[in-house]
Amino acid sequence: MAQAGQQNLAHPEDHRPRPRNVTREEALQLEGCRHACHVMFYASTTAKLFDRVPIRYVVLMMMRFDGRLGFPGGFVDARDSTLEEGLNRELLEELGPVFNTLKVTEKDYRSSQVRELPQKGVTHFYTKELTLEELEAIEREGVCAKDHGLEVMGLVRVPLYTLRDGFGGLPAFLSNNFIGNSKSQLLYGLRTLRLLREDQIQDAMWASQNT
Numbered sequence: 001m002a003q004a005g006q007q008n009l010a011h012p013e014d015h016r017p018r019p020r021n022v023t024r025e026e027a028l029q030l031e032g033c034r035h036a037c038h039v040m041f042y043a044s045t046t047a048k049l050f051d052r053v054p055i056r057y058v059v060l061m062m063m064r065f066d067g068r069l070g071f072p073g074g075f076v077d078a079r080d081s082t083l084e085e086g087l088n089r090e091l092l093e094e095l096g097p098v099f100n101t102l103k104v105t106e107k108d109y110r111s112s113q114v115r116e117l118p119q120k121g122v123t124h125f126y127t128k129e130l131t132l133e134e135l136e137a138i139e140r141e142g143v144c145a146k147d148h149g150l151e152v153m154g155l156v157r158v159p160l161y162t163l164r165d166g167f168g169g170l171p172a173f174l175s176n177n178f179i180g181n182s183k184s185q186l187l188y189g190l191r192t193l194r195l196l197r198e199d200q201i202q203d204a205m206w207a208s209q210n211t
């Protein structure tokens, strides 16, 4: 799986080592590091905001217990025989009973990144397209999940449009605080799945940083 395109968004004056892309096989051979898996669920929609602005895709992230945005998922541990088993276990805890039947599989795997600090760890990223009905079932049943109101404060939809003021929508969303490399994973997902064009992504990033 090609790994190009997932960029590290560290501040230019931040001299900490950047996370680096590795293949799944390389990642699994690394010793002494924890593995975490996260997934971006998305679904296409014909809905329009104010009957005018096409939503195009519903992309799910979540507000975490620490006030930062991230994707559903978490650490894989010794209980789990595969990365996907660990991810599906986390999804059941965070998002609830839908994940007794809906499963993320190896074919949904997209990329892995290793970071050295504060401690060595690997984050594996998955994307999975759902029907709008499946995605809405996750949103509805999420309130019944074990972690709801604790580790998960709520699911949020990522606005992919930019409003006429040039900031509302995706640029404003990108100005939030994101956990780890989840912002870079979001942009990577939007880019590689072609949910947005490259110029739309660049414009939104520019507006987010300069407005």
Ligand SMILES: O=c1[nH]cnc2c1ncn2[C@@H]1O[C@H](COP(=O)(O)OP(=O)(O)O)[C@@H](O)[C@H]1O
Pocket: 036, 038, 069, 070, 071, 072, 073, 074, 075, 076, 121, 123, 151, 179, 180, 181, 182, 185
């Ligand atoms: O959406 C994400 N993308 C990438 N890394 C993340 C994301 N959410 C959390 N992390 C990182 O993954 C690791 C596991 O955190 P998380 O809070 O998901 O696990 P847990 O629920 O098992 O405690 C931490 O190092 C955290 O910084």
